[in-house]
Amino acid sequence: MTLSTVTLVLVALLAFAQLAVASPSRFGTRGDHKQRAAKGDKYLIGVGKADITGPVVEINFGGYASTDQVGTGLRQRLYSRAFIIGEVGNPKNRFVYLVLDTQSGDTALRNGILEGVAALGSAYSAYGKSNIAVTGTHSHSGPGAWFNYLLPQVTSLGFNKQSYQAVVDGAVLSIKRAHESLQEGYLDFGTTKITGANINRSLYAYLANPAAERAQYADDVDKELTLLRFQRASDLKSIGVLTWFPTHGTSMLGNNTHVSGDNKGVAAYLFEQSVKGSSGATDGFVAGFSQANVGDTTPNVLGAYCDDGSGQMCTLETSVCGDGKSQSCHGRGPLFQKLDLGVSSCFEIGQRQFAGARSLYDSLDSTSTPVVGSTIRSFHYFQDMQYYKFPLSNGTVVQTCPAALGYSFAAGTSDGPGAFDFTQGDSGAPNNPLWQVVSGLLRVPSAAQTACQQPKPVLLDVGEMSAPYAWSPNIVDVQTLRVGQFLIIVSPTEASTMAGRRWRDAVKSAATSLSLTGSASPYVVIGGPANTYAHYVVTPEEYTIQRYEGASTLYGMWTLPAFINLTLQALPHLAPGATSSPASGPSPPDNRKNSLSFQTGVVVDGTPIGQSFGQCTGQPKAQYARGAVVNATFVGANPRNNLRLEGTFAAVERKDGGAWKRAKDDEDWSLVYTWTRTNFVLGYSSVTIGWETGAEDVAGTYRIKYYGDAKPLIGSIKPFEGTSGEFSLV
Numbered sequence: 001m002t003l004s005t006v007t008l009v010l011v012a013l014l015a016f017a018q019l020a021v022a023s024p025s026r027f028g029t030r031g032d033h034k035q036r037a038a039k040g041d042k043y044l045i046g047v048g049k050a051d052i053t054g055p056v057v058e059i060n061f062g063g064y065a066s067t068d069q070v071g072t073g074l075r076q077r078l079y080s081r082a083f084i085i086g087e088v089g090n091p092k093n094r095f096v097y098l099v100l101d102t103q104s105g106d107t108a109l110r111n112g113i114l115e116g117v118a119a120l121g122s123a124y125s126a127y128g129k130s131n132i133a134v135t136g137t138h139s140h141s142g143p144g145a146w147f148n149y150l151l152p153q154v155t156s157l158g159f160n161k162q163s164y165q166a167v168v169d170g171a172v173l174s175i176k177r178a179h180e181s182l183q184e185g186y187l188d189f190g191t192t193k194i195t196g197a198n199i200n201r202s203l204y205a206y207l208a209n210p211a212a213e214r215a216q217y218a219d220d221v222d223k224e225l226t227l228l229r230f231q232r233a234s235d236l237k238s239i240g241v242l243t244w245f246p247t248h249g250t251s252m253l254g255n256n257t258h259v260s261g262d263n264k265g266v267a268a269y270l271f272e273q274s275v276k277g278s279s280g281a282t283d284g285f286v287a288g289f290s291q292a293n294v295g296d297t298t299p300n301v302l303g304a305y306c307d308d309g310s311g312q313m314c315t316l317e318t319s320v321c322g323d324g325k326s327q328s329c330h331g332r333g334p335l336f337q338k339l340d341l342g343v344s345s346c347f348e349i350g351q352r353q354f355a356g357a358r359s360l361y362d363s364l365d366s367t368s369t370p371v372v373g374s375t376i377r378s379f380h381y382f383q384d385m386q387y388y389k390f391p392l393s394n395g396t397v398v399q400t401c402p403a404a405l406g407y408s409f410a411a412g413t414s415d416g417p418g419a420f421d422f423t424q425g426d427s428g429a430p431n432n433p434l435w436q437v438v439s440g441l442l443r444v445p446s447a448a449q450t451a452c453q454q455p456k457p458v459l460l461d462v463g464e465m466s467a468p469y470a471w472s473p474n475i476v477d478v479q480t481l482r483v484g485q486f487l488i489i490v491s492p493t494e495a496s497t498m499a500g501r502r503w504r505d506a507v508k509s510a511a512t513s514l515s516l517t518g519s520a521s522p523y524v525v526i527g528g529p530a531n532t533y534a535h536y537v538v539t540p541e542e543y544t545i546q547r548y549e550g551a552s553t554l555y556g557m558w559t560l561p562a563f564i565n566l567t568l569q570a571l572p573h574l575a576p577g578a579t580s581s582p583a584s585g586p587s588p589p590d591n592r593k594n595s596l597s598f599q600t601g602v603v604v605d606g607t608p609i610g611q612s613f614g615q616c617t618g619q620p621k622a623q624y625a626r627g628a629v630v631n632a633t634f635v636g637a638n639p640r641n642n643l644r645l646e647g648t649f650a651a652v653e654r655k656d657g658g659a660w661k662r663a664k665d666d667e668d669w670s671l672v673y674t675w676t677r678t679n680f681v682l683g684y685s686s687v688t689i690g691w692e693t694g695a696e697d698v699a700g701t702y703r704i705k706y707y708g709d710a711k712p713l714i715g716s717i718k719p720f721e722g723t724s725g726e727f728s729l730v
């Protein structure tokens with residue numbers, strides 16, 4: 001520490017002490033709620049939540065890019081959570097932050113959402129491309145096949161309209177609900193350290209950053225969670241919270257085939273459950289757990305080990321095992337001993353984020369920073385990253401490149417080895433009909449591209465391939481939102497820990513020098529992956545290491561400085577009084593109409609002779625002790641016939657006097673729906689509904705319900721219900 005920093009700290013401490021004396025109400029202690037008067041400025045605030053669960057069977061999951069990971073059922077429905085913040089005096093100035101339980105935001109989804117909101121009519125004219133941010137929680141356990149670009153469509157055999165439409169419709173509905181709930185209220189925020197929910201999965205690359213820079217941080221991943229609280233003015237009840245914390249949505253392993261929102265989905269569910277019926281929160285309370293600088297983080301906090309019998313950890317430098325390959329290197333979640341495809345570890349990592357967020361929430365009345373300053377602004381523009389030239393801070397002019405993936409991309413990470421298995425297929429084409437169509441179109445990178453991407457050895461020159469349509473985005477979304485002193489960088493990439501820090505710091509210091517936030521110090525978070533999926537961004541130093549994240553930094557060594565330059569350039573548009581927007585930039589290609597699609601639809605559902613749809617063929621036992629798994633099996637039909645959005649496939653009902661009351665449904669983590677095809681030709685299938693009971697469940701008499709829809713060969717799809725026999729839980 002230099003002398004001047006010491007002086008500064010002393011001055012700050014003195015100022016704080018004086019303030020504390022001058023206005024005790026502002027710094028009241030815990031339990032001292034009534035004394036705290038300062039609430040910051042008033043805003044229009046609204047929250048909304050809606051179901052986005054696409055086809056839960058027979059569609060490949062988005063995230064691990066493994067052709068084999070195809071849905072067989074549902075553990076927890078997926079949601080869109082919408083948060084709207086607007087100026088009271090000028091309601092045109094507002095933004096929408098969406099948190100989708102998806103792998104990422106995406107150009108196809110974003111286009112669909114913008115069109116859907118526009119179709120809601122003139123009351124929604126304040127919402128548009130500048131002020132809607134479409135972020136994903138980065139769950140790797142939801143149906144994919146909604147991506148705009150060809151590369152992430154490969155493992156899902158193309159684009160699937162039903163999968164896409166479910167996300168779009170639910171996102172639009174969540175915005176509608178948030179809009180309808182708009183009212184005056186306050187915002188405040190706080191931070192807390194979450195231990196045990198993330199570690200660094202690319203430490204070797206992180207260590208390439210300058211020692212002096214690393215020395216500024218206690219941890220090699222960000223452990224801080226930021227929580228923004230939405231409180232309505234009328235009675236100071238909370239209507240929602242929005243949090244940011246980085247950890248990959250890879251707690252559920254790559255061989256899990258049940259849909260879920262992974263650890264962020266668990267955290268949001270636990271938070272929303274925890275405030276049900278509490279006097280401080282409203283009925284429609286929504287908890288958003290948004291992703292942050294997630295790039296090099298993993299929820300597999302015990303570290304990465306070789307599943308080859310050696311018991312060794314994978315190598316630091318390249319994450320390989322004794323055979324020199326990455327295939328047997330797997331990250332271990334906190335409860336990895338439970339061989340349940342990551343379910344227990346996933347719940348635990350979700351629980352750890354929830355617990356931290358909840359205790360922070362409980363302390364906010366005495367510890368939070370109020371959001372102040374009436375200004376709400378946002379900007380969004382498109383930037384073509386092909387050979388974008390700009391100066392680094394030392395004046396040297398550098399450039400970005402057309403998108404490309406390096407060799408390490410094929411090796412994957414310890415969270416999921418061997419992404420895009422086709423790249424490993426040295427014996428020829430893998431068994432993937434889409435790949436057979438497009439693999440002939442692979443090209444050798446141009447000389448300019450090869451030079452530009454140095455030192456990345458190019459494996460897939462995706463940015464220079466546009467046949468049959470673009471493989472990856474070259475045109476990216478640049479977006480930032482601002483309410484009072486709170487700024488949100490909306491990143492299309494998964495930023496590494498240090499990349500996120502540099503990006504946030506650059507925005508913070510530029511906002512300070514532009515005096516964007518008046519007397520309040522700017523506070524900056526980064527949310528994503530959002531708006532389109534542009535893979536990763538690492539620091540230039542990390543890029544030279546070319547691990548998975550560096551190999552997946554699409555636009556070359558200078559991608560991060562370019563994103564920072566592009567964000568800072570437009571920052572003046574967030575100033576109070578600013579009325580202009582940046583030029584909207586070139587439009588990215590819209591591949592929704594021309595995408596290939598090799599998935600087949602449902603042909604027919606049938607039942608074995610003598611059986612009927614919904615018939616319970618595997619009854620539960622008469623009695624279970626709490627902690628046991630209750631199973632019931634039914635004659636089933638394909639759930640793709642009707643997604644039952646805002647509804648449920650499975651339920652547990654409890655006998656309450658003479659009536660049956662619903663105790664669990666598809667939203668509950670402990671209720672698991674599994675669909676199995678038993679005869680392909682005749683369309684027979686069975687459904688097993690499993691209820692993992694626990695100590696928290698009340699003893700009583702229960703039954704299991706199954707809701708399905710069957711498709712005859714001719715005629716329309718018909719709904720049906722199944723009901724198990726009664727059983728008691730003791």
Ligand SMILES: *[C@@H]1O[C@H](CO)[C@@H](O)[C@H](O)[C@H]1NC(C)=O
Nearest residue numbers: 253254255256307330339341
């Ligand atoms: C799922 O994958 C994990 C990690 O690769 C492995 O340890 C486990 O045995 C697999 N489980 C099944 C049922 O295949």
Ligand SMILES: *[C@@H]1O[C@H](CO)[C@@H](O)[C@H](O)[C@H]1NC(C)=O
Nearest residue numbers: 389390391564565566568569
């Ligand atoms: C960003 O790059 C442009 C050139 O493309 C340059 O004119 C501008 O000064 C840079 N802005 C910042 C904030 O670095």
Ligand SMILES: *[C@@H]1O[C@H](CO)[C@@H](O)[C@H](O)[C@H]1NC(C)=O
Nearest residue numbers: 392393394395396397398540
């Ligand atoms: C500016 O910084 C970059 C990145 O560290 C470096 O490659 C370049 O040589 C520097 N330029 C000058 C003039 O020092």
Ligand SMILES: *[C@@H]1O[C@H](CO)[C@@H](O)[C@H](O)[C@H]1NC(C)=O
Nearest residue numbers: 629630631632674688689690
């Ligand atoms: C319940 O059903 C699931 C899914 O079919 C199965 O994996 C599990 O073994 C069954 N459990 C019991 C206790 O029967």
Ligand SMILES: CC(=O)N[C@H]1CO[C@H](CO)[C@@H](O)[C@@H]1O
Nearest residue numbers: 198199200201203219220303
């Ligand atoms: C603070 C932290 O999470 N450190 C971890 C970074 O990654 C290495 C290797 O995976 C771990 O050993 C550290 O514990």
